[in-house]
Amino acid sequence: MDGALVLLSKFKEGPGWRNNITPFILAGGKSRRMGTNKSFVKLGGKPLIEIIVKKVTEIFANKPLIITNRFADYAYLDCNMVSDIVKDKGPLGGIHAGLTSASTPYIFVFACDMPFIEKDFVDYMISRLRDEDILIPKNGERVEPLHAIYSKRCLPAVERHLNEDHRRVQDFFGDVNIAYVEQSEMNRLNLPEGYFINVNTVADLSKAENCLKGTKPPNLDIVYSDRYNQTN
Numbered sequence: 001m002d003g004a005l006v007l008l009s010k011f012k013e014g015p016g017w018r019n020n021i022t023p024f025i026l027a028g029g030k031s032r033r034m035g036t037n038k039s040f041v042k043l044g045g046k047p048l049i050e051i052i053v054k055k056v057t058e059i060f061a062n063k064p065l066i067i068t069n070r071f072a073d074y075a076y077l078d079c080n081m082v083s084d085i086v087k088d089k090g091p092l093g094g095i096h097a098g099l100t101s102a103s104t105p106y107i108f109v110f111a112c113d114m115p116f117i118e119k120d121f122v123d124y125m126i127s128r129l130r131d132e133d134i135l136i137p138k139n140g141e142r143v144e145p146l147h148a149i150y151s152k153r154c155l156p157a158v159e160r161h162l163n164e165d166h167r168r169v170q171d172f173f174g175d176v177n178i179a180y181v182e183q184s185e186m187n188r189l190n191l192p193e194g195y196f197i198n199v200n201t202v203a204d205l206s207k208a209e210n211c212l213k214g215t216k217p218p219n220l221d222i223v224y225s226d227r228y229n230q231t232n
Contacts, residue, residue: 018126021106023056023064024082024098025049026091026146027074034201037073039112041205044212048199051115053077059119064110065101067094090167091146096158099150111146113199115208121189125149125181133176139196140183145169147196 027039027049034041039049049066056064063079071081082101084093091111098107106129110117129135129149136148146169157175166172194211198204 018060020104021060021108021126021149022098022102022104023060023108023110024094024102025052025056025064025066025079025110025112026094027066027068027070027112034199038199039073041199043115043199043205043208048115049074049077049112052110052112052117053079055117055119056110059122060108065098067097086162089162090169092158092162092167092169092171095145095150095169096155096162099152099155099158102152106149106151108149109146111198114147114196115199116192116195116197116211117147118192118195121186121191121195124185124189128179128181130179131177132179134173134178136178136180137186137196138180138182139186142196143170143180144196146198 040047042048043051053064053066063077066074066077066079066081067084068074068081069083069087071083074081082097084097085100086093086096089096095107095109098109108122108125125135125137126149133151133153134148137144154172154176157172160175161172194208197208197211199208
């Protein structure tokens with residue numbers, strides 16, 4: 001990412017700031033559209049969850065916490081795990097569990113089904129963090145709530161909306177201070193094609209395999225994340 005050199009010039013020095021952020025991976029959900037636990041669907045011969053754990057570990061120099069209600073399935077990864085505190089609330093319930101259990105003031109949330117994350121962009125997001133409650137990429141007209149940094153200051157708003165059975169992640173956005181990583185910034189960073197692809201279906205997996213091979217699949221936009229409206 002040559003374009004990142006200038007943009008990373010203000011990157012916070014030393015490990016201290018990074019130590020204020022705990023990485024979490026949301027593992028799988030109900031995977032209704034895939035028909036099986038997508039955490040263990042293989043891309044390039046490796047389960048998605050192993051791809052994400054490896055990348056996040058390399059970025060943060062320690063293993064992430066996995067948010068799952070099925071500890072036995074993920075025990076072999078040797079990661080700490082937390083379960084939903086408020087059950088059956090989809091990704092918002094997972095974010096709530098992460099914020100509640102984190103010992104740091106911020107968490108960085110990753111999805112198990114977004115295999116093309118890269119250190120340079122995660123580093124850039126960390127460098128952009130100021131006083132906002134959420135820092136989130138804005139990918140065209142979409143936002144990416146499962147590739148975002150959340151402050152523990154979000155907890156009261158998240159809990160209030162969960163108590164009202166609001167399940168979409170964006171339901172609480174109006175109650176907190178949000179900053180966006182805009183499309184123009186991401187263009188300068190030269191993010192690879194398909195960075196925000198998420199693998200929800202067998203067809204998505206096929207498209208992700210094409211991206212892995214360096215072949216742009218047709219209709220790439222249909223497999224970009226739609227977390228903004230996801231409720232389970």
